[in-house]
Amino acid sequence: xxxxxxxxxxxxxxxxxxxxxxxxxxxxxxxxxxxxxxxxxxxxxxxxxxxxxxxxxxxxxxxxxxxxxxxxxxxxxxxxxxxxxxxxxxxxxxxxxxxxxxxxxxxxxxxxxxxxxxxxxxxxxxxxxxxxxxxxxxxxxxxxxxxxxxxxxxxxxxxxxxxxxxxxxxxxxxxxxxxxxxxxxxxxxxxxxxxxxxxxxxxxxxxxxxxxxxxxxxxxxxxxxxxxxxxxxxxx
Amino acid sequence: xxxxxxxxxxxxxxxxxxxxxxxxxxxxxxxxxxxxxxxxxxxxxxxxxxxxxxxxxxxxxxxxxxxxxxxxxxxxxxxxxxxxxxxxxxxxxxxxxxxxxxxxxxxxxxxxxxxxxxxxxxxxxxxxxxxxxxxxxxxxxxxxxxxxxxxxxxxxxxxxxxxxxxxxxxxxxxxxxxxxxxxxxxxxxxxxxxxxxxxxxxxxxxxxxxxxxxxxxxxxxxxxxxxxxxxxxxxxxxxxxxxxxxxxxxxxxxxxxxxxxxxxxxxxxxxxxxxxxxxxxxxxxxxxxxxx
Numbered sequence: 449x450x451x452x453x454x455x456x457x458x459x460x461x462x463x464x465x466x467x468x469x470x471x472x473x474x475x476x477x478x479x480x481x482x483x484x485x486x487x488x489x490x491x492x493x494x495x496x497x498x499x500x501x502x503x504x505x506x507x508x509x510x511x512x513x514x515x516x517x518x519x520x521x522x523x524x525x526x527x528x529x530x531x532x533x534x535x536x537x538x539x540x541x542x543x544x545x546x547x548x549x550x551x552x553x554x555x556x557x558x559x560x561x562x563x564x565x566x567x568x569x570x571x572x573x574x575x576x577x578x579x580x581x582x583x584x585x586x587x588x589x590x591x592x593x594x595x596x597x598x599x600x601x602x603x604x605x606x607x608x609x610x611x612x613x614x615x616x617x618x619x620x621x622x623x624x625x626x627x628x629x630x631x632x633x634x635x636x637x638x639x640x641x642x643x644x645x646x647x648x649x650x651x652x653x654x655x656x657x658x659x660x661x662x663x664x665x666x667x668x669x670x671x672x673x674x675x676x677x678x679x680x681x682x683x684x
Numbered sequence: 685x686x687x688x689x690x691x692x693x694x695x696x697x698x699x700x701x702x703x704x705x706x707x708x709x710x711x712x713x714x715x716x717x718x719x720x721x722x723x724x725x726x727x728x729x730x731x732x733x734x735x736x737x738x739x740x741x742x743x744x745x746x747x748x749x750x751x752x753x754x755x756x757x758x759x760x761x762x763x764x765x766x767x768x769x770x771x772x773x774x775x776x777x778x779x780x781x782x783x784x785x786x787x788x789x790x791x792x793x794x795x796x797x798x799x800x801x802x803x804x805x806x807x808x809x810x811x812x813x814x815x816x817x818x819x820x821x822x823x824x825x826x827x828x829x830x831x832x833x834x835x836x837x838x839x840x841x842x843x844x845x846x847x848x849x850x851x852x853x854x855x856x857x858x859x860x861x862x863x864x865x866x867x868x869x870x871x872x873x874x875x876x877x878x879x880x881x882x883x884x885x886x887x888x889x890x891x892x893x894x895x896x897x898x899x900x901x902x903x904x905x906x907x908x909x910x911x912x913x914x915x916x917x918x919x920x921x922x923x924x925x926x927x928x929x930x931x932x933x934x935x936x937x938x939x940x941x942x943x944x945x946x947x948x949x950x951x952x953x954x955x956x957x958x959x960x961x962x963x964x965x966x967x968x969x970x971x972x973x974x975x976x
Contacts, residue, residue, distance in 0.1 A: 499867055524869035536864040538857045540972075548850050549857040553869030557850070601869055 450477050452605050452636055453498075453510050453528070460497050460504035467493040468504065469660040475605065480637045482647040482668070484681070485657035491640045492533055494657070495609050498638075499523060499530050510605065525553045527604035533613065533640075535594040539583025543574055546582050546597050553601030560600065567596040570626060588619035592626070599630075606630075607638040612646060624650060644681040648672050656681075689821045694943035695936065696822050702935020703832035704890050707839055708908065709915035709927040711883040714842075717859035717922035718879045719775055721782045725790040727908025729766075729884055733759055733891030734900040735797060741808040741895070748808050749830075752892025756885050763884030767877050775876070790909055798902040807899040831893030838889055839928055846924075855879055859922065914954070918961050920968015929969055933957075 453475040461467040467490045475481045485491050496502040498510075500520040508515040510528045524530075538546050547567060551560035568575035571592045577585060582593055591611055598606055611627070612620040620643075627650060631637060641647035648654060648668045655665035656677065664676055671677050712726045723729075733755050740751035770789065774782045815826035846852035857865040858875050866872045894900075915934050919926025934954060941953035967973050 501863065501866075519871075519873075520863075520866040521869045521871045524867055529869075530867055532864065532867065536861055538860045538864065540860055541853060541856060545853045545856070549853050549865065549870065550868050551850075552854060597868065 451475075452477050452479075453508075453638065455494075455498070455506070455508045457506035458494070458497060458504050458508060459506055460493055460502055467660050468497070470506065471657070471660070471662055473655065473662070475636060475638055477604075477636055478634055479653060480631055480639060480651045482639045482641055482651035482654035483657055484641055484644050484647060484654055484671075487642065489657040490660040491642075491657055492609055493660075495530060495532070495607055495638075495640060498528070498607065521552075524601060525555075527553075527602070528607070529553060529598045529601045529603035529605075530607040531594045531598045531609060531611065533609040535587075535590050537582045537585075537590050537593050537597070539581070541582055542579050543582055543585070543593055544578040546593055547574070547600050550597030550600030553603075559602070563600055563602055567599050570599070570629065571596050588615050588623065591615060591619075591623060595623075595626070603635070605636045605638060607640070609640045610642060611639075612641065612643050620646065644677065690943055691940070692820075693822050694939045696824060697828070698936035698939025699932055700824070700828040700832040700935070701939060702932035703835040704893055704931075705911060705915055705935050706928045706931025707835040707890050708887065709912045709919065709931045710839055710842065710924050711886045712912045713916045713919065713922055713924050713927035714855075714859075715880055715883045716916065717924070718855060719771065719876045721771055721775065722779065722786070722913070722916075722921075723771075724783055724786040724909055724913065725793060725905075726887075726912050727910070728790045728793040728905030729759070729762070730887045730891055730894075730908050730912075731797065731900060731902075731905030732762070732793060733888045734895055734904065735801060735806070736888075737891050737895040738806045738808055738900060741810075747810060748892045748895040751895075752888045755891070756888035759888045760881045760885030763881035764877060766884070767880040771880060772873075772876075790906060794902050794905055797905075801902065803901060805899040805901050808895045810896055813896060825897055827893075827896035831890075831896065834893055835890060838886065842886070843924070914958050917973075918958060918969065920965075920970060920973020923968050923970055923973040926968040926970050926973060933969075 451474060455471055455473040458468050458471040459466065471494060483491050483494065493502065497504040498508060498515060500515060500518050500523045510523065510526060513523065513526050515523060538549065541549065547564060548560065551563065554560050554563065573589055574593060574596050582590065585593065611623060615623065624646060631650065639647055639651060648671060651668045653667055654671050655662045664671065664674060708730060712723060715721065715723055736755040737748050737751040740746045740754060741748055746754065770785060774785050812826055817824045846856055854865065854870045855875060858870055858872050862872050911934065915930040916927050918933065919930030937954050937957045941950040945953065965971065
């Protein structure tokens with residue numbers, strides 16, 4: 449198993465307000481790693497730093513690419529693609545156009561069209577709605593579109609920020625089923641979630657972020673049984 | 685009260701002029717959409733192209749249309765330089781800073797052209813400048829008609845490019861959510877550069893059309909800048925379809941105002957309509973633009 453992402457001693461914030469205070473994280477190929485924590489723990493800030501959107505101190509490398517100083521499109525084209533919180537689909541573009549924009553990370557048009565078929569196979573609803581204006585779809589469909597769009601770039605590492613946020617429980621279930629199928633194809637995933645129980649079902653490993661620090665990490669089973677997690681996140 | 689014939693004439697002339705305004709405004713709206721910079725010097729850049737057409741026409745005897753095609757790549761190059769050295773540094777800064785910069789650019793262009801060409805009215809020599817069709821008492825100038833048709837055609841091509849090509853999708857994605865487009869792998873800085881250069885290059889076309897039936901002085905630019913800003917705000921900031929329809933409306937209002945009022949106050953009607961639009965449709969004709 450080779451290392452895909454390594455973050456060491458990452459510190460970042462907005463202005464003088466520090467949000468991340470020395471985060472260490474590793475993701476190896478084929479793994480599903482969950483980053484858990486409450487609102488404001490620094491989860492989204494971590495992803496923004498990894499996407500090249502926010503400067504940070506410390507080190508972060510994706511494969512052989514140094515993330516620090518790399519522009520977001522360079523990181524995406526190398527194969528580290530994110531589905532940001534709140535989906536951010538392009539509302540006035542059609543479903544198909546959204547997906548094609550996601551394919552920008554692939555240089556060859558023939559590759560993009562091949563991946564498009566895979567995405568349509570994974571989310572048949574997107575194929576049915578291909579000509580619909582994306583902004584008029586339901587929240588769950590938009591989340592599938594956002595994931596499909598990220599998959600269009602054929603990611604080696606897919607980062608998902610709160611994919612279940614604001615969705616009905618049934619839709620969350622459906623979404624995680626699709627994710628499960630993706631992971632079974634060997635996709636490496638970095639999953640940021642507030643919903644600890646649903647995340648631990650799908651992750652191999654997880655770390656808990658609190659106040660900008662990793663306070664706990666281990667296998668999903670270890671975390672499920674940890675007294676700290678039970679107390680803080682399951683209320684038991 | 686003016687006669688029905690006069691009104692009809694005003695409507696036809698207004699729509700023909702409006703088509704050219706539409707093209708100018710659509711390119712301004714696209715620039716705003718993709719880089720969130722309102723370019724107050726857009727009409728002045730159009731004026732540079734108009735002077736270019738005059739020079740090529742007078743020195744080399746080129747028809748304004750041919751001259752426009754020669755100037756088009758040069759305008760693109762000018763657009764690239766302006767983006768790199770003026771626009772890029774102010775991307776994301778406050779609207780006031782951006783406005784100061786582009787208004788300053790407008791004055792610089794106006795002064796430079798005044799130094800080089802003087803304040804005289806300049807026009808072109810063409811063999812077809814006075815040709816016109818007479819149709820039920822309405823006179824349709826051939827140059828105006830060509831300008832209208834060409835402008836519509838270019839707007840149509842631009843729209844097809846934006847909706848039917850992958851580069852077009854990326855441009856629209858960048859305009860809707862630049863950060864997300866960036867995360868998708870779109871090189872947004874390069875997209876912005878190409879869009880700015882392309883939109884400035886396109887100005888050569890209305891410049892060629894306008895110079896077949898109009899004249900240019902160093903103050904033409906500021907008039908056209910104001911006019912196109914009016915159109916873009918009327919249409920809804922960043923809404924291309926709104927800018928297109930807005931161009932036709934402003935052309936129509938301008939022409940009708942001149943026919944109905946027929947006095948020096950008539951241009952004020954355009955601003956009255958504009959004010960009313962701001963009051964009742966602050967997000968543009970179709971309600972899809974940014975807040976004005």
